[in-house]
Amino acid sequence: MWNTYYQKTETVDEVIREIEFGRGQSQLFDLGLGGQEERKYNSPDELEVDTLDFLRALKPYEVRLQPYFMTDDDYRNENYFYIEDYVERIFVGAKSSGGDNTFNHNSPISNDIESYLFTFPEIEERFVYAIRIHLHGDIRGNYSPYMIFSLSCEEYFDAVYEASRKVEFEVRGFSGKITISQMEEEIRVEYEDEERKLDFYMCAESVNEVVERVEEELKELVGGEVDGKADE
Incomplete structure (x- = not known):
């Protein structure tokens, strides 16, 4: 029996609006020794890449997907939770190359990015890139839904360069x-x-x-x- 369990994705524009809304909020940061400073949340620091610029550079390669509905057995097995299962079901032949997070590399970027890369053994020049953006708080949670992109290595590095x-x-x-x-x-x-x-x-x-x-x-x-x- 089919039910309404699914892996949710969002569009680039939806995630950008969510980040921009968060940046409209102020937060007190503890500076130590009783000092505090009010800052706009998740706005890029002086020497950081703005995550929004990277999302805008990736937007031309965005893949718009309908929610993937699964069976009750899928739900009980928690397959709906894993982006790797989701992408490999949607894109025939896609194989996950694993995930990463910019937080692990101290990347100079305003909002950390969790990403998964999927390759196609028979199509060397193309891959699928699934990312979600850390919005606030503890890095272990508080992420946007995933966004999906289909592009080449050259197009990916062009987007990175454009956002630099x-x-x-x-x-x-x-x-x-x-x-x-x-x-x-x-x-x-x-x-x-x-x-x-x-x-x-x-x-x-x-x-x-x-x-x-x-x-x-x-x-x-x-x-x-x-x-x-x-x-x-």
Whole structure:
């Protein structure tokens, strides 16, 4: 007998609206020693990729699916709960390559992403990508429903590149560039003046930290003081 148990998915637009609604809410963050600061929830920090930009870059590859209805036996076996079972039933020939979470890699992204990748042995250039977005609270829960995408490796990395964030800064009258990618725990820093060129990776939470590091690198090269400031 069929019943109304199913694996729920949502569209990109629905999840974006849910995240944007959450960002309209304020939350008090504990700063320690009795201090608190009010911030908008889940808004990207100064050196983070905005998850919404990544979702918008993936949107052209979205697959709209009807809920998958299952039998009572399926429900009792909890098959409806697992996204891997769901995708492999919907997409004939799809095989799961396992799941991951950006939280496990300290990815610089505003909302962590849990993802599952599915390949097709007979179609090497295509795969199915199932993701859900962490909305708030404990990382072990509080996720959006899954979204499903069908795309190639090239299209996936194009979406990652499109969502990457670039921030400019200034040291000693010359501009530098910070590139933040969700694929890298560290950010890339590029700076060049009339005589020197710097290109390195580092972990940082603010532009000022980057400016200080560039100043240190230049002092080692020229042995002098360097004035730096971050662009607003």
